[in-house]
Amino acid sequence: MLRIRELETGYGKKQVLFGLSLEVRAGEIVALIGPNGAGKSTVLKAVCGLIPVWKGKVRFDGTLTNGAAPSQNVARGMAFAPQGNRVFDELTVMENLEIGGFQLPPKELRERMDEMFDLFPVLKERASQEAGKLSGGEQQMLALARALVPKPKLLMLDEPSLGLSPGLVGSVFKRISEINQHSGLAVLIVEQKVREVLDVAHRVYSVKLGQVAFSGGSDELRDHKERLKELFL
Ligand SMILES: Nc1ncnc2c1ncn2[C@@H]1O[C@H](COP(=O)(O)OP(=O)(O)OP(=O)(O)O)[C@@H](O)[C@H]1O
Ligand SMILES: [Mg+2]
Secondary structure, three states, rough: EEEEEEEEEEOOEEEEEEEEEEEOOOOOOEEEEOOOOOOHHHHHHHOOOOOOOOOEEEEEEOOEEEOOOOHHHHHOOOEOOOOOOOOOOEEEEHHHHHHOOOOOHHHHHHHHOOOHHHHOOOHOOOOOEHHHHHHOOOHHHHHHHHHHOOOOOOOEEEOOOOOOOHHHHHHHHHHHHHHHHHOEEEEEOOOOHHHHHHHHOEEEEEOOOOOEEEEEEHHHHOOOHHHHHOOOO
């Protein structure tokens, strides 16, 4: 679904990624972990077209997408929920979902919103409430639902657990896992809550100084505290 080869990029003159390669296959949940500043968010931004690819290749669903505009990538089936950017506080739940589906024809948008309300009943109950008045966990569900409205093939999430209590982190990841199981949606999750994300991810890449320091099955890391510690040093 997504294949990144030897990606190099950065901001201005500052290079952040130095030949990073990874892939997300159809139906897979892949975790991207690593210390602060390693370049995890930068990977997602480059894939989405929010920053340019300097060198290397990004292939999405069989097409070379390097340099494509974000709106074009969305139309091709990418969805991105950026770090810390949850919902539009002053808009209602329904309006937030409409923004997620702004590229859809009205009839399809309605259908997709109804599907989201089935998937997240708590959002249905609060459809006309301001999003800023939802709890942190509910806002995260809304951010997730908003990203899902256009029916993406690949969902990219940047730290969906940010600011959530430990109990809520588990339930957000559980929903992600259920959606993956039911629809086969491919998911790439950047996450600091390593233990929790390894519980739902099939495979994991650890990024360090803009390169992949480890890749393998989630099981290979989950039970290896020493190895995990090394990856975060
Ligand atoms: N808009 C920007 N302009 C300039 N430098 C940036 C910008 N965004 C990120 N950087 C730098 O790029 C490097 C990688 O940042 P990135 O946000 O990808 O890290 P990260 O792995 O997502 O970290 P965190 O876990 O803290 O979110 C850091 O050194 C950061 O300071
Ligand atoms: Mg980040």
